[in-house]
Amino acid sequence: MIDAPWWRGAVTYQIYPRSFMDTNGDGVGDLPGIIDKLEYVAGLGVDAIWIAPFFRSPMADFGYDIADYRDVDPLFGTLADFDRLLAKAHSLGLKVMIDQVLSHTSVEHAWFRESRQSRDNPRADWYVWADAKDDGTPPNNWLSLFGGCAWQWEPRRGQYYLHNFLTAQPDLNFHNPAVQRAVLDEVKFWLDKGVDGLRLDAINFCFHDRELRDNPPKPADKRVGRGFSPDNPYAFQYHYYNNTRPENLAFLEELRALMDQYDDVAALGEISSEDSLATTAEYTSGRRLHMGYSFELLTNDFSASYIRSTVRNLEAQMLEGWPCWAISNHDVERVLSRWGHGDASVRLANLLTAMLCSLRGSVCVYQGEELGLTEAEVPFEALQDPYGIAFWPTFKGRDGCRTPMPWNAGLNAGFSVGDPWLPVPAEHRARAVTAQEAEPASALHGFRAFMAWRKSQPALRWGDIFFFDTPEPVLAFTRRHGDETMLAAFNLSGEAVSMAWPAHGSVTPVNGHGLAQGTLVDGRLELPGHGALFARLG
Structure with missing residues (x-):
């Protein structure tokens, strides 16, 4: 790689x-x-x-x-x-x-300042404009992520414009x-x-x-x-x-x-x-x-x-x-x-x-x-x-x-x-x-x-991933790249955990990552609180 x-x-x-x-x-x-x-x-x-x-x-x-x-x-x-x-x-x-x-x-962009002036200027169709319903309400029920209606009335055109976010952020017409x-x-x-x-x-x-x-x-x-x-x-x-x-x-x-x-x-x-x-x-x-x-x-x-x-x-x-x-x-x-x-x-x-x-x-x-x-x-x-x-x-x-x-x-x-x-x-x-x-x-x-x-672990940077169905609070998976398979197991809680672990051949812990290190010995995975185990599987 x-x-x-x-x-x-x-x-x-x-x-x-x-x-x-x-x-x-x-x-x-x-x-x-x-x-x-x-x-x-x-x-x-x-x-x-x-x-x-x-x-x-x-x-x-x-x-x-x-x-x-x-x-x-x-x-x-x-x-x-x-x-x-x-x-x-x-x-x-x-x-x-x-x-x-x-x-x-922005509403201050030159494109929008031109578009909002009329329905027939060169950029009239550069934003999403729509006529009001017969009763003057917005054209549909779309909502802004920041709350309220996603349509803002523009009196210069006599139309609504779409804003999926703030009213100051009109949506461009990508059509x-x-x-x-x-x-x-x-x-x-x-x-x-x-x-x-x-x-x-x-x-x-x-x-x-x-x-x-x-x-x-x-x-x-x-x-x-x-x-x-x-x-x-x-x-x-x-x-x-x-x-x-x-x-x-x-x-x-x-x-x-x-x-x-x-x-x-x-x-x-x-x-x-x-x-x-x-x-x-x-x-x-x-x-x-x-x-x-x-x-x-x-x-x-x-x-x-x-x-x-x-x-x-x-x-x-x-x-x-x-x-x-x-x-x-x-x-x-x-x-x-x-x-x-x-x-x-x-x-x-x-x-x-x-x-x-x-x-x-x-x-x-x-x-x-x-x-x-x-x-x-x-x-x-x-x-x-x-x-x-x-x-x-x-x-x-x-x-x-x-x-x-x-x-x-x-x-x-x-x-x-x-x-x-x-x-x-x-x-x-x-x-x-x-x-x-x-x-x-x-x-x-x-x-x-x-x-x-x-940076020195190719499996973590580029490898495939396979998850184990471990009970809470343990998250465990392997990363595999080429001939190397790395086990990564994390204790998401602050308390130590101990659990049975199926045999997977030889287990060689890898150090140097700076975390509290767990162990995998005799079929048991032991992890300190908020600790992890990185190990090469053979």
Whole structure:
């Protein structure tokens, strides 16, 4: 597998630029801040970085509402800063992936400003416009993920426009070939600059149903999903018609054809549909996306049976593609709080990293996971996320996972000399990089140790996966590559476990991963609390 493309089995470190490092004192992170910290990132042992949107934007959704795809917002720096970032990352051996938000733009984008003016201008059909019903109500029952109706009235045209997210994020009309060509041109701009990959936000939202059919209702017992407030009506529907339409497949093939003109670049699709695993398998088959990831491991279920069934389900359907897994990102509660339920120990943090990075596929880790950061409690008066503000107090939004990186234990955690855009909690300053550098048993050192060890294990990077039907709380599987079979067994609880284990020939424990080591002797698997066993089977 020495000829495998860089992204297969890669660990990508997600950087949320607003919260990574501020160099100009305005309290918001920037591209020069990322440049300053790239040695730190490279030292973690990851293979790539993924940078959340830094494009020109009014920041209604913190950069996911793009007003100009080809320019850097002054809040983050300049195009020259990005060029410097790209060059330095490459000099350190890091690949660079950037977010591309293709399904919608900002209301401030020049395309939309023109489109909204009339029904007969050159870009009149570039967005999803529809007439009102006879009684003036919206054309159908589609809902916005951020709550409420997905249609906004525009008096200049006397029509509604579609927004699957905020009203400030109008959806492009991908049924128009000119829109597809324009979007691909925006992608080409960054590929020409030399980026190594694209993380494609909400990629299954590009097309809508031409007939604008109503979404059917969803039974109360089916109204579940990541990040939903209990009272968000979005969960009340099956979203069959406002996203994941069959026409999207042809567009993905056009996107792949463009990317195939460049050496060793990758497209990673973010997929959230009614059956995200099936959609991920479909979107990564043939000449479509290189990788796909969904939100199945970003839920609250931290059980061996759930993780096993989720990965098995995808493996059964993904006959051609390559998965990518994540247990944290900028949209959900931090995993140590979500799965730890009050246990924020170093042992659990290290176990979560090892478990994630042992699954078949590539991996995305979110900034701060290497420090074992927990979800921050952000008071209402300090909230910035419109999603959280709208659904407070039953859902507090995404600010708690977006607070600034703690680089030291100072007042602003070394993030900024100004007031940070979100407050840094005291418990994060206690887990700052400088503090963990000085503590050999810290989560940071454990993260580095595992990443360095994983690089020397071909089975974990590229091998097949086979799960054992172990009882809770043990998750166990083998990874097989060539003639090597590696057993990986994890105790998801804080208490030691002992269980019978069927004979599998010789067992040779593998050390160097930095976790509390278990044993497999005389037909019994013994695992310490939040411990693991890695062993070669003969």
